[in-house]
Amino acid sequence: MQKTPQHEPEFIRKVPDGDSMERDVCATCGFVDYKNPKIVVGSVVTWGEKILLCKRAIEPRIGYWTLPAGYLELHETAEDGAAREAREEACADIEIERLLAVYSIPRISQVQLMFRAKLKHPDIATGPESEAVGLYDWADIPWADLAFPSVGWALRHYFETKDRSDFAPFSNPVDGL
Amino acid sequence: MQKTPQHEPEFIRKVPDGDSMERDVCATCGFVDYKNPKIVVGSVVTWGEKILLCKRAIEPRIGYWTLPAGYLELHETAEDGAAREAREEACADIEIERLLAVYSIPRISQVQLMFRAKLKHPDIATGPESEAVGLYDWADIPWADLAFPSVGWALRHYFETKDRSDFAPFSNPVDGL
Ligand SMILES: [Zn+2]
Ligand SMILES: [Zn+2]
Incomplete structure (x- = not known):
């Protein structure tokens, strides 16, 4: 992994070797300022028929309800990251069953x-x-007070398949982008 | 999204507001040097019973066989990224069917x-x-000349489920990390 330049970078636009798109490349040290989409990992966690929700204490959307989820960290598997987020946000000890959905939010470059x-x-x-x-x-889910659209998508996709184990993971609802 | 500092950064280790881990934070401008895992998108592409493979013309693993795959770009959905990679690497025009697998490679912080x-x-x-x-x-798949372990995983996972549409996506094989 590249080190962030320790000097004042002089960015020029060019296509790095082996790449196919123009990037900001430092003319001094060759650092390529790749901007990558971010990975959010989270889960719909249940206890019997009940679903775990968290009321956000931080911005954005402070005071609104969400599922335990957050950015995947370096050197973490997706499953470990989702379990960590449940532990951090709700002190919850969870067992991952399977992947429910993969949502792409291209506006903010998030998967x-x-x-x-x-x-x-x-x-x-x-x-x-x-x-x-x-x-x-x-x-009793507070539908009007959910923090993000994808929280509602995941809840509905969970409910639609809660009695099944074999199904393709969902992606964004057609009306969802 | 934060802008890369335009000056010589003075990094100190601290936990940014609303975060739970220490990061490199610029003492001058507050830039947080988040290092995020990267998302690779790719596909097992078929024509009838045949599977599309590409022989790599670039490092790493030049000369070895792979599936069309690469880094997701900013402002792209996962599906669009996989289709773009097939177009770039094999001039292939594909239709995505469903998610086959999510592999985590924590050593190199890749999903x-x-x-x-x-x-x-x-x-x-x-x-x-x-x-x-x-x-x-x-x-006829050149098993001994595949570029990366996950190419073999995806091929085997594809073959195991090729006649099914409803199944949970695979993650790393148990012997795979
Ligand atoms: Zn530089
Ligand atoms: Zn700074």
């Missing part, structure tokens, strides 16, 4: 990998990024 | 989204990154 998971035990608690956490019946 | 796809027509040709492209019967 979201959403898993289906189960709580290993029902003990949950607020982490530093949550002002509340709860286990919700389907009928 | 690979591998799709199952069909050629729309059998016209293929070498692109700038390929020294040869071909449509291979299963029995």
